[in-house]
Amino acid sequence: MKYILDRAYANEILEWAYKKNPGPWYNHSINVAKATELIVLELRKCGHELDVNLAYNAALLHDIGRFKGFTKSVVHSYDGYMYMNDLGYLGNAIICVTHSFPCKNENIENAAEWSLVPDYMKKQLVEILDNNSEYDLYNQVITLCDALADAEGFTILEKRLVSVGLRHGTNFNTSLHWKGFYEIKNELEALIDKKSIYSLLPNIEKSIYANIDY
Template structure:
């Protein structure tokens, strides 16, 4: 499996001229993904923390340009990483908005960790799932189609939160206290 290093991730972020606030968001998503993947290793020893961290850092790699192009940034970001030789990372990025499937009785996957981690970060802060999803609803829920997608995503993400935290010794509201800014963009750019 080919996984870009943190340094390679930040080179790509710089090349794509990502907006600073999207970089800050991606760093915090990566910090949450790292924390969760390390904590969940006890129950899912095959979890790859490097894969989770890299995919989380790059999950919004095409988001800045999507403001102009109106492209689906999860799809185009996933395709970009696949074309760059990182198919596993690309598949995770493709699923960071909506997972291909939601299975309650399977082990927690890296795709689920990155998807969930993204849902817990509002800008660059760890927030409750409700606060983040309310923001998504206000920001993206203009059309009936998007409102329906958001409601489905909300339900699925609440179930995913239960799946993740039933295996941990902390509650969802304690996540913020457990995650710090371990990676700073100044260290890499």
């Protein structure tokens, strides 16, 4: 499965997308990549063979579908998948989708504003998730980091999830969706000798005192 390994190329794509649709998603993407790199480096210290550049670039481009515009739904995940797949990077394309679904084998309708997603997109998203139901470490770390970083920097899960819920809406199954992030956090912490993920992210404590975006 092919991924982008060149950071300069990944940055070029991000800059292009930002010019198409400027917004806070740009700084969020950079911070997700930074958090991903820090966690992957810790996993490497504990013996896990991971490519730091692969992880960083995949995290940097996880929301690349935003180049088409703003949406409260997972349409950006579909758009990102199609764009990265067209470039020939299936690994990056899959992460554009999986980062939106933290629970393995979860009901795809748990996603906020699922009703806004056209039927043809729903069908392909289901197929992508069905074919990639076992998340590897890259998928797990990037999915978690999507909830550990906002446009301002690193943040705790509770604050990030509430902020997204206030801005994008929630549904009956949102609590199950949120639970997935904590399950990934617990699994990753078990792999780094039970060290808190938060301890790897500089100045994360500052997020406690910052206002929640809504």
